[in-house]
Amino acid sequence: MILKEQISFLEKNLSxxxxxxxxxxxxxxxxxxxxxxxKGAKIYGSNKDCLGxxxxxxxxxxxxxxxxDGKEITLYRLLKYDTCILSASCMMKNINFEINIEAEVDxxxxxxxxKYFNQLRETxxxxxxxxxxLVTARFSEVMWVFxxxxxGSAAKRLACFLSEQAFxxxxxxxxxxxxxxxxxxxxxxxxxxxxxxxxxNDNIVSLSRGSIKIEDRKALxxxxx
Amino acid sequence: MILKEQISFLEKNLSxxxxxxxxxxxxxxxxxxxxxxxKGAKIYGSNKDCLGxxxxxxxxxxxxxxxxDGKEITLYRLLKYDTCILSASCMMKNINFEINIEAEVDxxxxxxxxKYFNQLRETxxxxxxxxxxLVTARFSEVMWVFxxxxxGSAAKRLACFLSEQAFxxxxxxxxxxxxxxxxxxxxxxxxxxxxxxxxxNDNIVSLSRGSIKIEDRKALxxxxx
Numbered sequence: 001m002i003l004k005e006q007i008s009f010l011e012k013n014l015s016x017x018x019x020x021x022x023x024x025x026x027x028x029x030x031x032x033x034x035x036x037x038x039k040g041a042k043i044y045g046s047n048k049d050c051l052g053x054x055x056x057x058x059x060x061x062x063x064x065x066x067x068x069d070g071k072e073i074t075l076y077r078l079l080k081y082d083t084c085i086l087s088a089s090c091m092m093k094n095i096n097f098e099i100n101i102e103a104e105v106d107x108x109x110x111x112x113x114x115k116y117f118n119q120l121r122e123t124x125x126x127x128x129x130x131x132x133x134l135v136t137a138r139f140s141e142v143m144w145v146f147x148x149x150x151x152g153s154a155a156k157r158l159a160c161f162l163s164e165q166a167f168x169x170x171x172x173x174x175x176x177x178x179x180x181x182x183x184x185x186x187x188x189x190x191x192x193x194x195x196x197x198x199x200x201n202d203n204i205v206s207l208s209r210g211s212i213k214i215e216d217r218k219a220l221x222x223x224x225x
Numbered sequence: 226m227i228l229k230e231q232i233s234f235l236e237k238n239l240s241x242x243x244x245x246x247x248x249x250x251x252x253x254x255x256x257x258x259x260x261x262x263x264k265g266a267k268i269y270g271s272n273k274d275c276l277g278x279x280x281x282x283x284x285x286x287x288x289x290x291x292x293x294d295g296k297e298i299t300l301y302r303l304l305k306y307d308t309c310i311l312s313a314s315c316m317m318k319n320i321n322f323e324i325n326i327e328a329e330v331d332x333x334x335x336x337x338x339x340k341y342f343n344q345l346r347e348t349x350x351x352x353x354x355x356x357x358x359l360v361t362a363r364f365s366e367v368m369w370v371f372x373x374x375x376x377g378s379a380a381k382r383l384a385c386f387l388s389e390q391a392f393x394x395x396x397x398x399x400x401x402x403x404x405x406x407x408x409x410x411x412x413x414x415x416x417x418x419x420x421x422x423x424x425x426n427d428n429i430v431s432l433s434r435g436s437i438k439i440e441d442r443k444a445l446x447x448x449x450x
Binding site: 065067068071073089092093094095096097121122125128129131132133134135136137138139140142143144146147149150151153154187194 | 290296322358361
């Protein structure tokens with residue numbers, strides 16, 4: 001059972017809330033619960049219970065895969081207002097890969113338990129569309145990471161370019177258009193925009209209108225090397 | 226417009242066919258069309274039109290990503306009776322990665338055009354569930370390839386093991402349980418089953434009750450090296 005504050009959070013952040021019947025809304029309210037995770041807590045993985053749909057009220061989660069020998073690859077990060085559906089993937093028919101989720105900072109989440117959410121997905125058209133869109137969005141993010149990992153040249157070139165510019169201009173704040181960078185490193189403007197967003201998501205840069213600020217020189221350098 | 230033979234193919238292979246109204250069925254029949262691709266034909270990619278949901282009546286398609294410098298990675302293959310949804314991904318809101326599809330042999334497909342299929346996904350609950358399941362299945366396959374690519378040890382060990390056994394037994398037909406192999410190379414039985422399925426899908430081995438036949442020694446060796 002969740003309280004008034006969380007109900008209003010769900011109303012605002014679950015895109016299909018208005019498509020639910022009153023009964024369905026009441027059931028979500030009744031079945032959902034809030035959980036607090038401390039920084040570093042592993043909240044999902046091979047030895048953990050199937051959790052459910054997670055909404056992040058506050059904090060940050062990292063979703064990653066790991067190898068037998070402990071190597072990790074971050075797939076994406078989830079911030080405040082984001083929703084995680086792969087935390088309910090253990091009960092999805094065709095998903096047979098394992099992911100891990102950990103709290104990168106102290107994190108508060110609202111959990112809609114898998115069993116109830118999966119049932120809702122079957123009966124409510126809005127919840128069904130929502131799930132489809134969320135899964136395709138995550139699929140896209142993973143493809144991006146995959147492509148960077150195996151092809152990876154544009155991200156590398158961008159990182160090198162930004163490092164070089166910061167050195168040349170003796171400043172971490174670079175006033176450059178995406179168009180300009182794209183021309184310089186020989187790719188499309190859209191690619192630069194997408195790459196910068198990913199760098200921003202990883203706290204390597206921060207973006208504001210017309211400028212790029214390098215927040216983590218070391219991480220940027222790592223991309224470039 | 227498709228003909229009787231194709232209609233019966235759709236009836237059998239579109240899991241949501243029975244959930245469609247007669248009007249919807251008639252619309253699919255009216256809007257869909259058949260296409261024949263010659264071996265090697267590129268049927269989907271960055272410079273091609275958005276196609277639609279594809280059902281493979283006969284033949285084989287390869288779905289892959291490529292880098293700027295022409296490197297390719299196969300994500301999965303589609304065989305007779307398989308359905309491709311990423312060929313309609315150009316009109317899906319959250320999908321922003323590009324895939325390529327080519328015919329590996331002469332291939333006949335039935336195409337349900339994107340515009341009509343997307344509309345059907347909005348209005349028909351069965352088509353919506355079907356899309357979700359198909360996208361999650363492809364997501365899983367891609368994750369498998371990704372994990373093999375970046376971690377890749379179990380597949381390599383399995384390939385080496387099979388090559389070695391074929392050499393030792395002087396036969397391409399190996400009578401071995403998945404359990405036995407799993408114990409030998411130090412992983413779980415489920416992992417072996419999954420890997421063998423992928424090898425079979427890539428025509429590297431063929432599987433029958435209780436035995437594994439090596440069909441492509443060269444490809445197996447490549448995994449092992």
